Amino acid sequence: MSRFLTEYQLNFWERILAPAFVATIEMVIITTILGTIFGFLVAVVLLVTDKDGIHPNRFIYGLVSFIVNVIRSFPFLILMIFLLPFTKLVVGTSIGVRAAVVPLIVSATAFIAKLIVNAMQEVDKGLIEAMKSFGISEAQVVFKVMFSEAMPAIISGVILAMVAILGSTAMAGAMGAGGIGSVAITYGYQKFNEVVMVLTAGILIVFVQLIEIVGKWVYRKMK
């Protein structure tokens, strides 16, 4: 009996949990990296076109910030459904990790863009004025001064985003994305398997803790 259980557990681990684990890590990492890159680009557009920016442009600023706010106000599950046609267009499928990553990135981009903008606007206005008084160009002020000064805040923002992304991947699991979340739903919830439920929750907790620990370490290094 006990051998059967062990074999079953082993099987379960190899066939279900391990791939799910990999899928989750994949989704979190891809989303964080691409979300940060796109988020940064969006943040730069917002900062440059802002009324105090280098090239104020009310139309572009208004449009981009409106889109960012709309995306952020969607619950992730709804956003995912809403974006289905777009997802299919981009990756050619609407199921699996690849498909899940599209709405994940869209949502993360909006979130991280906002975090970066906030972090950069927190940079001491006096410092920016001082830098301008040395004849340093506005582009240098944005990239060398504001970005560099805001770096620790941006890092801790990205860590925050990573934990949120991890939560979203679990939701994406509901739509056949795979990953720990999907295991929790199919095996834990739908099959009433409490052990799996607890196990997946445990894995997620450990995951969040790991992200936090690494994040704190990086943050301290940066500061």
Added chain:
Amino acid sequence: MIEIRGLQKSFGDLKVLNNIDLTIEDGEIYGLVGKSGAGKSTLLRCINGLEKYSAGSLKIDGVEVKELDRKELRNFRKGVSMIFQHFPMLTRKTVYENIAFPMRCWGYDKQTIDKRVKELAELVGISEKLNQRPRQLSGGQQQRVAIARALTMEPKILLSDEATSALDPVTTRAILQLLRDINEKLGITIIVVTHQMSVIKDVCEKVTLLEAGELVVSGPVDELFMNQPEELKTFLGEEQFHVDNNGVNIQIMLSDENESKNIVSRMSRELDMDFTIVNSEMERYRDKYLGYLILNYADEHKRKVETYLKQNNIIWRYYQSHSEEEE
């Protein structure tokens, strides 16, 4: 030379600078003093183009600042540096990198940067601190770093916006002394904005008092002190001494550089009369000591004393307490 003529600046309907006329010669330490909101910081920011003026003219060595385009303005600012009240620093970079930063942005080569950073660190007295982070330094040391950073582009003019207002009195003295040294060694024109009269007394040769965006009085610091125009007294909010209504009260201005310093004893001896000293004060102005005495004496000597003071070229005036004026 900085020539300001009929300078105007408004924020919306609010006039912050109105018809300012000012000339600042090369190599001077010039003070702009006034209450907060008087427009002195705005005037300072017009000089390096951080603020645009709406009308009038502001020329530095013949160049009209508002006519510079974006690129010219950046180049122009190399020659007009600035230090601030809260000495903003790049918090994540070392002191060395902070001083080097403007030069790095302007693409100077490594050797030039290294040489100049070390020279300037030596000049301001922070050579030991180059590898530390700004926040490990005290306020005074951070302001020294800021001064070194401001000097990296070899400016002709240094603008100081309340640079000592966040520092304690002893540190303030030291920073002001440093500014004087820089002025003497490098011949840089320094314009000091402050609300502290002590700063003006310590370093400035000339001063302009601004009030609600208008220039109120202007001139050499010692002259202004000796002549005590009403506007200056109002700004200083000097306390009025209650003087005896019996007899005559006069205020005699003293300077350690002329014969006024022993005037009372001489006058008393030569005129053979007595004086009561009501109040007296001496203060240091850069390297001079200036002050005043308020004396009281009997009415019958009024003419005699007046003649004596005039003969001796003493600056003096009759002194009345406020209560008397109100009556």
